[in-house]
Amino acid sequence: MADFDHDLFVIGGGSGGVRAARMAAATGASVALAEESRMGGTCVIRGCVPKKLMVFASEYAGMVDDAQRYGWQLERGRFDWPSFRGNLHQELDRLEAIYRRMLDTAGVTVHDSRAVLQDAHSVRLDDGTVVTARHILVATGGHPVRPEITNAHLGMVSDDIFNLETLPKSLLIVGGGYIACEFACILNGLGVEVTQYYRGAQILRGFDEEARGMIADAMKARGVNLFCGTDIVEMRPASAAAADPATRAGMSEAEGTEAAEHDAALPEERAGGPVWVKATNGEERSFDAVLFATGRRPNTAGLGLEAVSLETGRFGEMPVDDYSQTAVPSIYAIGDVTNRINLTPVAIREGMAFVETVFKGNPTPVDHDLVPSAVFTQPEFGTVGLTEEEAREQEPIEVYSASFRPMQHAFAGREDRVLMKLIVSQETRRVLGCHIVADGAGEMIQLAGIAVKMGATKEDFDRTVAVHPTMAEEIVTMREPVRRA
Incomplete structure (x- = not known):
């Protein structure tokens, strides 16, 4: 250990990285961890946990109708998004504090900073500090991506949902995977008029066909306007679309020009609506907001992989072997950054297998078979x-x-x-x-x-x-x- 600052340096404070850091520290190893955002990662802060709480919230409206049939004299009230959002963020703050406390109790040194690989045994932090370690574990997770179409910046991604000031009255969701379908059901249950476009023949590609069909039928029956075989052809700010001669409704030429110039000056990072959309099914309409749920990519950009001559895979993932080891023997990777099975419990298992292999001398391959x-x-x-x-x-x-x-x-x-x-x-x-x-x-x-x-x-x-x-x-x-x- 004398040659290194730590036995292990973990890049990423999500569920997998935190579990690996804690378990390694429990063996007596010196461990440090860097997280540039909030501790807890995608699952705790902007994924599984807040999404599941929104699922619970969205189910109460239907419970009122059922309760009346069961004899309860109840009336449906109004959903208060600001109140729920406040409670939601309080819970996320509580969970983040628990993660930090667990790391502190385990004796892990925490750096609230981005960490970039400098060589096979060292990382550079935001302030320029270089930290060395015998082993480096990359657990940086993934992020949602927008499709490569003009004005895609006008649409939100899943990370944005939890921070909305108000719920949109109408929303277009683009995508047919589990994230798209979950948010379609959630927001429909919260009273949003939800339309969903998916370019494939049926939602939830890769899952059982019979189950996919049943879920699609149930979503439609509950009020989701689901269109398969449909994609976006064009999207613009709604006012700019209204100024277009093909969609203008009563605007003078000067008014149309002014609206178009106004929207052209909007910042690129603007997300939200109202957005005018033209679809492959011929439909043209404006939505208060558009949500892209069109895939995720590993967080490898700017990680410094070129400094250690590590190449990424087709989707930007870090290739690893059965023991989560990269082509550089001292560097390992777990979780969504490897793009194997992108589930939180899998990342945790990968982290535990890493500790068994590297710090307990018990080579343990990761078991990705029959994961529920x-x-x-x-x-x-x-x-x-x-x-x-x-x-x-x-x-x-x-x-x-x-x-x-x-x-x-x-x-x-x-x-x-x-x-x-x-x-x-x-x-x-x-x-x-x-x-x-x-x-x-x-x-x-x-x-x-x-x-x-x-x-x-x-x-x-x-x-x-x-x-x-x-x-x-x-x-x-x-x-x-x-x-x-």
Whole structure:
């Protein structure tokens, strides 16, 4: 250690970086960590946590209608965004303080600064200080990106949602992945008129086809104006669009010119609306705001990778081996910056495997197989293992699937349906995949994920006694396959 300031320097204070720093420090190692923004990273500050709190908030409006059917004399009130936002940021401040306290308790030296790689064993901080370490762990995460179209700066990205002063009355969401679909459901539930464009044939690409279709239908039924096979052709500030001869409505030529000049002078970093949009489906209209949920990219720009001759992958990610080690032996990387499975619990597991490998002398590859996950749409979607489409390309399978209206919804007069689905190998009888679309699917898939990870067979599921009356009991009561492939 005498040759270095620390045994480990972690760049990035998100969940993965913080866990790795704490666990390494617990072995007696000298550890430092640098974070240029807020401690907690994407998940705690501008991702999973604030988004899930918004999910909870958005569900209360529907609860009032259900409660009336169940005999409660309740009336729907008005959603107060400023009040919720204030409470939200108080909670984020509390969580950030916990992260800082955990690092302090573990004895980790924290630098509130950007850190840039200078060589294989040193980083440079904002104030010019150079810190050396035997090992460097990059855990800088990722960021949302806008599409490469003219005036894309007029649209928001997911990071911006949590800081809005007011909620827009109308919003266009561009994208069809889980972030786009989650925010479409959230904001629709909070009373925003939501339109969603996705250029693909169906939302949630990469997930099970049957589940994707059910979620799309449910979103439409709840009021989301969802258009697949649709993308933006053109977008401009609404006043500039109104000044255009093709869209002008009663403006004089002088007024139109003045409006266009005004909008041309707006700062490039402006995000928000109102924005005029022309779509590939021929629709032209103005929205109070546009949200781009069109992908994320790893945070590797300006990290100093060229100083250590590290090249990034196709999407800007840091290539690593099974032990999270880069081509430079002293430098490792975990989490979204590696673009493997971009989930917070995966980053944490990668951080723990790194500590086992480097500081405990127990080489531990990261296990990315059969990772359960949830999409917090309304209804939720929980999934683990192979989709039906993936499985039938791999081997002969049986599909067990049930769709029904659960008791709680049926009594309340709601048409919402749930889906319980198992993909089973014909040869080994192992459950290759489990997919649930239902309220609380995220909670259910966590437990189902244990069985699937352990290699449970369909007969193991069948031998399990059902818990009645529940939605989840259908997972162990489906006896006959609906199809074989």
